[in-house]
Amino acid sequence: MFGISLSRIGAVFLKELIQMRRDRLTFGMIIGIPIIQLILFGYAINSDPKHLPTAINVQDPSVYSRTLVRALENSGYFRVTHVINGEREGAALLASGSVAFVVTVPPEFSRALARGERPQVLIEADASDPAAAANAVGAVAQLPATVFNRELSGGLSSLRPTPAPFEVVVHRRYNPEGISAYNVVPGLIGVILTMTMVMITALAVTREVERGTMENLLAMPLQPFEVMAGKILPYIVMGYIQVTVVLIAARVLFGVPMLGSYFDLSIALALFIAANLSVGFTISTVASNQLQAMQMTFFFFLPSILLSGFMFPFRGMPEWAQWIGTVLPNTHFMRIVRGVMLKGSHLHDMLADVWPLIAFMLFAMAVALLRYRRTLD
Amino acid sequence: MSGALAIDVSELTKSFGARKVVDKFSIQVPKGQVWGFLGPNGSGKTTTIRMLCGLLLPDSGSGTCLGYDIRKQAALIKRNVGYMTQKFSFYEDLSIRENLDFVARVYEMDDRVRAVDQAIERLGLVERQQQLAGTLSGGWKQRLALAACILHRPQLLLLDEPTAGVDPQARRDFWDEIHQLAAQGLTVLVSTHYMDEAERCDRIVYLAYGTVLARGTVGEVIGASTLNTWIVTGEDVRALAGELQGRPGVDQVSVFGVTLHVSGTDAGALERAIEPYRARAGFAWKKSSPSLEDVFIHLMAPFRARLTG
Incomplete structure (x- = not known):
């Protein structure tokens, strides 16, 4: 109607x-x-968090350990908030959540490096939030290949890591900075x-x-x-x-x-x-x-x-x-x-x-x- | 025939689920009259009114409202009927003027502004027209609702318990206005629980559990009742009521302050039942016709028995 x-x-x-x-x-x-x-x-x-609090436990102060820490900071993922001495302190900081990473440079690191013994640097990550840790850990994986290139010169150049057989190139398209x-x-x-x-x-x-x-x-x-x-x-x-x-x-x-x-x-x-x-x-x-x-x-x-x-x-x-x-x-x-x-x-x-x-x-x-x-x- | 009738419906039936709310309801309301709709809560008054104005479709039955078919011409009925819901159903967060203006727009009135102005003036709310409707008192809300219902100049007014919870003065003013409107030719169907309001109607229809139990003028409804009533006046009628209650021949006893209504269908049995008490000092007995309320309570008795028994 x-x-x-x-x-x-x-x-x-x-x-x-x-x-x-x-x-x-x-x-x-x-x-x-x-x-x-x-x-x-x-x-x-932020699914790609940066500047995560990090404790460093350097048992061997040397040019190598200083370079390593600087390189970690330069990656953008690590921010050194605690300088500690001893494993126990590091474990406590991780457990309380005060830091997300503990980086330990073992004693005799530089000597072992010079002898070509391939010493290990330990990074303990709080992986309870895997997303938060993943990118930072990924960034660390790249470090050994390049970080000591400058220090390992002359007679030590034989210690330079051999180039990886292939390289992974990650392009972040559309949002390159992530x-x-x-x-x-x-x-x-x-x-x-x-x-x-x-x-x-x-x-x-x-x-x-x-x-x-x-x-x-x-x-x-x-x-x-x-x-x-x-x-x-x-x-x-x-x-x-x-x-x-x-x-x-x-x-x-x-x-x-x-x-x-x-x-x-x-x-x-x-x-x-x-x-x-x-x-x-x-x-x-x-x-x-x-x-x-x-x-x-x-x-x-x-x-x-x-x-x-x-x-x-x-x-x-x-x-x-x-x-x-x-x-x-x-x-x-x-x-x-x-x-x-x-x-x-x-x-x-x-x-x-x-x-x-x-x-x-x-x-x-x-x-x-x-x-x-x-x-x- | 239908020219003289505002409402002409027969055998309207409506069920909600298995429950029959209105059962074969028929009514013929001549134009310009005020009809009262009475009955206990849940008796189907609201459902009937909703069927009359096209809000609900009856399951069966047919009829016309203002000459329009209630099944097929609901849109035309809605245009010419003013329906005032039981609960205040205008917008509390709109001002008095905005509410009336909204109604005028919905009815697409040509003289919208003037009609709203007039309505506000009639209400006597010119000063408060910007006030939010939600801040009005119960009596004023009800007057606003009435003003909004008659704004589009309907020919039929359906009022669903318009005066529930309103003070006596406001109720009286409201009814004066209803009669003024009826005098101008408006037909009014109003549901109520108040006996004094029922007595102001041209005709009353008493509905219970979906069926019409009585209809006619107040006098006719009382006259048609088989009830006999004695009115007792005295100081302690309450004690007397307790003694009379349940005696053979006494169907209902109710106290109204210092008076007592004692009623029964069998006049002889009632007289025999009260005989022993009549001589008691301090009480005056008078045979009278039952009040409208007595009649309604009596009409409901079989239903109450069915519910409790």
Whole structure:
């Protein structure tokens, strides 16, 4: 009888805007969460930590041991915080977590070196966090080949290690310095949007049910689609504001480059936001109060953050986890954002990730609308 | 026929799961009248009202509301009906004006601003129009809700326990306004638990467990009852009530301060039961017609017996 009315959608839209403005907490969350998460993840999460505290236990002070320590420091991974004497002290420092490494140069090191006895330098690493230690240990492995080249000259040159039969060359592409923020910040866009978009829509609709205002909405000549559109539109705008905040902060705070086009990015954004809002809307049709809506949001949010490749490398996850990750929109969105920002890729280069995103969005929207219709009765 | 009727439905039935909430409900409400809807909690009043305004689809039965089919023309009904929910269902975080403005926009009113201005003036809230609805007292919230419900000038008003928890003065003002609206041609169906409100209705319908137990004017409902009532006045009617309770012929005994209502269906048995007490000093006995409340309690008795037995 009555078609879709823009002015009715506008009425809901306007009401939502006023309520959003009044609800300081939600409003603060919308702007605050991106900034807080960006700073936390950007600064705090570093999968390649450097300047790790190190204790050195030099039993043979000599030019060799001094060179070795300097070389370790120059690698960037080690920062000498303790100079100790004795194994026990080193063990205690490691156990208490005061240092991440203990480097021991044994007595008679320089004499043994000169005699060609290939003496050993012991590095004890706190490997309880393997990721933190791995790169540092890797850097140490390179040292013996080169570190004493200068000292082992003249008559000692025969002690120079023979060149390795082959060399491993590691190229870190797209992020040559290995700066975690480059990887984390684009991924954060997906995480922040998943969290706020799903939660805020779920809460906004559940709130109407909880406060009893939904009955009134339904008694007025508003169609389900009009309510859904009017409620979702302000949050789409919010989503774009959040992304703008993150992008500006990423540029200013971390110098994350933007190699691709903003147009490609905003298309991917639109798909992703719509997908998440539909999930939120679906949650609101199931949840009977805001607490439940919140809990269900986390049910969706946790796999989105853990299995999407944001927290852990996607290819490193067990196969079943990869399957779950493949279904989640965040997985594909994150790849697209990283592609656009760090590699300068275009959307048509990444169709393999665009299609799943579209498919998920359509599915979630259909479920949301179907569920909403049913709750009328 | 339907031109003179605001509501004309027959045999509406609605179940939630296995529970039949409304069972073959029929009602014909002429335009411009105020009808009261009474019944205990859970008797199906709210469900019936929701079916009338198109919020719920009946499982079976049919009918019209303002001449529109309640099954097929819910959108048209929603346009012309004002529905006031049991719980305050406007936005507490919106101001008085914003709430009214939202309603006016949803109904796509041409003279939106003027209509909202007038409504605020009628409410007498010009000074407080920017105040958030959540900060209003119960009585004011209910007046705001009524103003919002009649903003789009509906022809039928469905009010679901509009005066629950509102003080007597506010209730009286509210009813004065209802009658003013009815005088202008609006039809009103209002559910309530208050007997004094029921007495202000043109007709009452008493609903229990989904079925209509009584209907008509207050006088008709009382007249149709088979109940006989004696009113006892005295200082210690409470003790007397305890003694009368359960005696053969006495169906119900209730204390109202210094008076006692003693009722029974069998007039002779009732008189025999009270005979030994009539001579007792300090009490004045008077045969009377039962009050509306006595009648309703009596109507519910078989259901209570069924529930407890």
